[in-house]
Amino acid sequence: MTDLGCLDTQVLWHPFTQMAEWDPLVIAAGDGNYLIDFAGRRYLDGVSSLWCNVHGHRHPRLDRALRDQLDRIAHSTFLGLTHEPAIRLGAALLEVSPPGLRRVFYSDSGATAVEIALKQSFQYWQLRGVPDKQRFLRLDEAYHGDTLGAVGVGGIALFHRIFGPLLVRSIAIQSPAGSDGSASLAALERELAAHAGQIAAFVVEPLIQGAAGMLVHPHGFLARAAELCRRHAVHLIVDEVATGFGRTGTLFACEQESVAPDFLCLAKGISGGYLALAATLTTEEIYAAFLGASHELKQFFHGHTYTANPLACAVGVESLALLRESTLANARARMPSFAAALDRIAAIPGVAAIRRCGLMAGIELAPRPPRHLGNEVCARVRAHGVILRPLGDVIVWMPPLTIQSEDIALLEGATAAAIRETLA
Ligand SMILES: Cc1ncc(COP(=O)(O)O)c(C=O)c1O
Missing domain, CATH: 3.90.1150.10 (Aspartate Aminotransferase, domain 1)
Structure with a gap:
């Protein structure tokens, strides 16, 4: 050694x-x-x-983007300040993401991108006067990261079972992998019909459940699940942490079923694999629910020290350009x-x-x-x-x-x- x-x-x-x-x-x-x-x-x-x-x-272009940003500044806080790389990356992400997504909230890992979607969905319903919507639906053997909120919507027994007592519990729907998906959709519909008033969101990995062992969903499952969620006024959180940025053959997996989620969770490939960065994208309608005077305390009280790190965002802008030019x-x-x-x-x-x-x-x-x-x-x-x-x-x-x-x-x-x- x-x-x-x-x-x-x-x-x-x-x-x-x-x-x-x-x-x-x-x-x-x-x-x-x-x-x-x-x-x-x-x-x-x-x-x-x-x-x-x-x-x-x-990659020479990513290295150059990083060095150029380093010559300006490595990090400044995103609480109370902003900077060019985050603004440019946010605009570029919205330009290529599914229709309806209008706001970008940065963080630094896939797990935090999902936790933020869960918390924003929960707070949205509280702010809108629907306080009973507190639970989340997820698939069997789901994986959304390792922080406690993300583990709460996870279903991989090997990783998650031991932490059971610490978790906000979620409701499992059988995975459609390896089937035609009809039983999963029927289970989802039953759960929504019976409990939509208590359910904030359904969180799902689109097309393929990676950490579960690359379990592929039947074509059409995502689109039909999205339709059921919409019909029952339950948010759809699509976790593209693994599938995003070209991995499935389109920039985002959602595109393959023309799905426009309420939340899109991105990380991993967002910075080309260079630096820790993540983003949770959502709609103007959800964002607007958090607006008001400061003293009303509607703001989203969540943030991380390195949120929207300028180096990571600068590489992210160049990475997205490269993807669209040639890598995809x-x-x-x-x-x-x-x-x-x-x-x-x-x-x-x-x-x-x-x-x-x-x-x-x-x-x-x-x-x-x-x-x-x-x-x-x-x-x-x-x-x-x-x-x-x-x-x-x-x-x-x-x-x-x-x-x-x-x-x-x-x-x-x-x-x-x-x-x-x-x-x-
Ligand atoms: C679908 C999905 N969501 C979330 C995560 C967690 O991402 P991170 O490790 O950046 O927290 C992963 C990681 O593999 C993932 O595959």
């Missing part, structure tokens, strides 16, 4: 990691779609540094070969299922308890020059949207080799 790796094991505690088994790989640099360790070994960043990298690492087109062009590579992986004995939406995919391995095959495959794949991270027995493929044909060939070859070695 390198000296730095050794020091890491002595002083740090990593997220979602059993530290007793921790074996650090210290990253020294990035180059396009690749990560480089201290020994100079290159690895394809097969999960986009946890689903956030969009245009590869050290590249992602779309790569989808057929990405899908074909997955089809070949599906033929490997021991692979139970493949699920994909755009450049987001899960390779499910048939379980072999007590072994954790996902961890084993991801440990072995490094020797083949790829970094992956599993979700249980599901191997995730989520490369940067700048991925090229040769990168897909490497991803496929390395994954196939690691699966075969693990199952041998």
